[in-house]
Amino acid sequence: MIIDAWMQHPTPRFLSHRAFASLMRWTGQEPPSEEIPIDASLAAMDSGGVDHGLLSAWHSPAGPMIGNEEVAACCAAHPNRFSGLAAVDLSQPMEAVRELRRRVTEDGFKGLRMLPWLWETPPTDRRFYPLFAACVEMGIPFCTQVGHTGPLMPSDPGRPIPYIDQVAIDFPELVIVGGHIGYPWTEEMVAVCRKHENVHIDTSAYTPGRYPPELIAYMKSKSGRRKVLWGSNYPMIPPQNALEGLQDLGLDEESRNLFLGGNARRVFNLTI
Secondary structure: OOEEEEEOOOOHHHHOOHHHHHHHHHHOOOOOOOOOOHHHHHHHHHHHOOOEEEEEOEEEOOEEEEOHHHHHHHHHHOOOOEEEEEOOOOOOHHHHHHHHHHHHHHHOOOEEEOOHHHHOOOOOOHHHHHHHHHHHHHOOOEEEEOOOOOOOOOOHHHOHHHHHHHHHHHOOOOOEEEEOOOOOOHHHHHHHHHHOOOEEEEOOOOOHHHOOHHHHHHHHOOOHHHOEEOOOOEOOOOHHHHHOOHHHHOOOHHHHHHHHHHHHHHHOOOOO
16 A cells, blocks of 8 residues: 655645745646646546545645645545645644644544744744644644755755754654655754654655665665655655656565555554
8 A cells, every 4th residue: 555645635825825936937837726626636646556645734824725624625525545634823822732633533634744944933943832742642743844945935944953853852752754855954864763763754755766875775774664654745746756766766575565655554543
């Protein structure tokens, strides 16, 4: 089974956000003017042989870019294909905690995903800490981006050291998934994963041919093979493209199966 640890069903609000102007330019795309049917995302998954996706909500200081209710509707319509990841309003910490709890208990969401660069503040900001405590209490992971930002926003909030390292020190029970491999600080991210039992990496936004050597070596190690999750970052990268060249990594069967789905099933407590 292949599980996509990072994807989103895009909305016009999402793709037209000013931060994505650079991505639209690189890919030669234009933001859509109309809502995109969920069938388009399902078709992209099918083309890549992806069985299940962790579908992300997005919330910026200006409001939802992909709302939790939209993600919940997709998951309810296709429960075998999607599980939800919530996003909340960091400027209202207590309401953010209530919204996270509501989505987990009522809609079955499997985690929280927050993008510190959208808020131009690192995950060590005090407003994140009530959310981390709630994640620990509910047994769900905190998912975030590590590494530089392709979008036109500051990259510093994505540094694994000191930020992810400090969060893992303050919340050793918190399961953390750092998406986008941490480049250009991938070696830092691997070091943080080695140091902290509950810190993981996902490979979203990168194709196998672009994985740094230190990440590939970690994926093949006895401990690292249980710490790296596959992701696409659809729609920025179609799942089929995000899997192309996987056979060239030289992973053994166990490492490959853990990478493509086993680790995600364990980290997100999926029963599919």
